[in-house]
Amino acid sequence: MTMTLYSLCGADAARPFSPHCWKVVMALHHKGLDFEERPLAFTAIPTVEGGFSKTVPIFRDGQELISDSFRIALYLEEAYPEQPSLFGGQGGVAAARLVEGYSQHVVHGAITKIALVDIHDMLAPTDQAYFRKSREERLGRSFEEMAAGRDAAIAALPAALQPLRHMLAFHPFVGGATPLFGDYILFGALQWLRITTGAIHLPADDPVSRWFERCLELHDGVARAVA
Amino acid sequence: MTMTLYSLCGADAARPFSPHCWKVVMALHHKGLDFEERPLAFTAIPTVEGGFSKTVPIFRDGQELISDSFRIALYLEEAYPEQPSLFGGQGGVAAARLVEGYSQHVVHGAITKIALVDIHDMLAPTDQAYFRKSREERLGRSFEEMAAGRDAAIAALPAALQPLRHMLAFHPFVGGATPLFGDYILFGALQWLRITTGAIHLPADDPVSRWFERCLELHDGVARAVA
The missing domain is CATH 3.40.30.10 (Glutaredoxin)
Known part of the structure; x- marks a missing residue:
């Protein structure tokens, strides 16, 4: 099936x-x-x-x-235990939860401030009213205020990614030599930014950009095919 | 030896x-x-x-x-490979580097804003002049400005720990069921805060406080013995 x-x-x-x-x-x-x-x-x-x-x-x-x-x-x-592991053992599960916490509570906030209006604009008309109302309530700010702060939000993105950049000075992936689910957690955040705004808004020579490019190459470039 | x-x-x-x-x-x-x-x-x-x-x-x-x-x-x-592992396998090494990045680039900054003047005050007189000069240069702010912002820094600490708190909803330690080096990285940050200021400045029922208490119990309470 x-x-x-x-x-x-x-x-x-x-x-x-x-x-x-x-x-x-x-x-x-x-x-x-x-x-x-x-x-x-x-x-x-x-x-x-x-x-x-x-x-x-x-x-x-x-x-x-x-x-x-x-x-x-x-x-x-x-x-599917016979297939390549997503966590590299039981100890990796809790570590991936910490990566999830970092992604959702540090990185997602930084990305939302950049991408919110772009996300709205790509929605079907039936979704746009729902999205605007729910997000303005959640964030406590109007879309107009978010749009006015977009340049500052882009300038603040590199600092939110400093923990990932620190790790990338030692290893090519969060999983070490090869990716694990922790990579996909953080990749998902930047792929969201890329698809909704057309770019990840980081210099090409940023170690985070180079890691993101490595992720785009994974699995026959499945993630690069959507843009 | x-x-x-x-x-x-x-x-x-x-x-x-x-x-x-x-x-x-x-x-x-x-x-x-x-x-x-x-x-x-x-x-x-x-x-x-x-x-x-x-x-x-x-x-x-x-x-x-x-x-x-x-x-x-x-x-x-x-x-010492025969002794209990600090990383839970090779994949855990890179994950611990990401924890280090989070600790040093998010948590340490939040703690420094609280503890800086306390650290200065507990130093030997020969160290105080060196410490003040080097830290004021690094932070770009005077000790007097740091002291004035201490209450706001304490109020901001829980947000800096949200990634750890998120993980603790699922597992007792960063290592999963038992601690690994990733726990000690974050424990070291809060132990620094505890010893220099006398407290970790979090509610007792915060999951981070309960995890910190579990860490203080480890290894026959070696970390609790210093206060």
Whole structure:
């Protein structure tokens, strides 16, 4: 039975952009698994799989139905142990959770301040009203205020990535010599920025840019093919 | 031959406080190794081991002489492979470097803003002039300005620890079920805050506080014994 990944898209279904869904796309390729990706508009998420989850990714593998990117990765690790590991052992699971915490609580905030209006503009009209209202409430700022702060947000991005840059002085991937799920967590964040704004807004010689390029090459360039 | 760890102290040699030296103290106990700790004043560091390093920790194990906390941990892992692992496998080394990046580039800055004047006040008089001049140059702010911002710095600390707190919702240690060097990296930062200011300035029911208490219990409470 084919595996199905429900992900997130705007008006153009060929450009899924959710950071959390990209983590799973990369994890599925890492495990060498065949799957069908079905990108959904925000407001279509509750219409699939009987309203199983309000958020994507949602992943179906036969009778198994799972939401949340990290829980999907844990499922893949347990269900497909013969395939390349996503965590490099049990000790790597908690470390990946810390990477997730860093990504969501430091990096995502920096990216949201850059990309928010771009994300809005690429959504289907039915999603735009929902997105604007929910994000303005969450952030406590209007889209106009966010747009006015965009240049400052781009200038602040390198500092948010300093912990990753520090690591990259010693190793090519968060996983060491080869990538693990921790790489895909941080890659997902910058892929989200790249697809929604057209660039990651870092100098080409930044070690983070060079690591991001290495990630774009992984798995036959699956992530570079979406732009 | 006894191993020797050169660490850092102020006027009271019984209260070594360097975050980087505490990482190594915990790593040595983790490995079950006997060692002698020799706390030094800042200005005494160039006088030991023929001026081998301008910074502590410095670690001597027979003919081996190593500086830098992470390099010492890597040495211990390689030299004492039969003892409990500090990294949980090769993939854990790069992840620990990312934890180091997070600790030094997010957490240390938050702690410095709280503890700087306390650190100055516990130094021996010979060190105080050196410390004040070097830190004011590095931070671009006077000690008086730092002292005025102390309450705001304490209020900002919980946000800097949000990535760690996120992980602690799923696992008791950065290492998973038991601690690894990644725990000692972040523990060292908060132990530095505790020894220099008398507290970690977090609510007792904060998951970070509970994790810190678990770390204080490790290795027969060696870290709690210094206060």
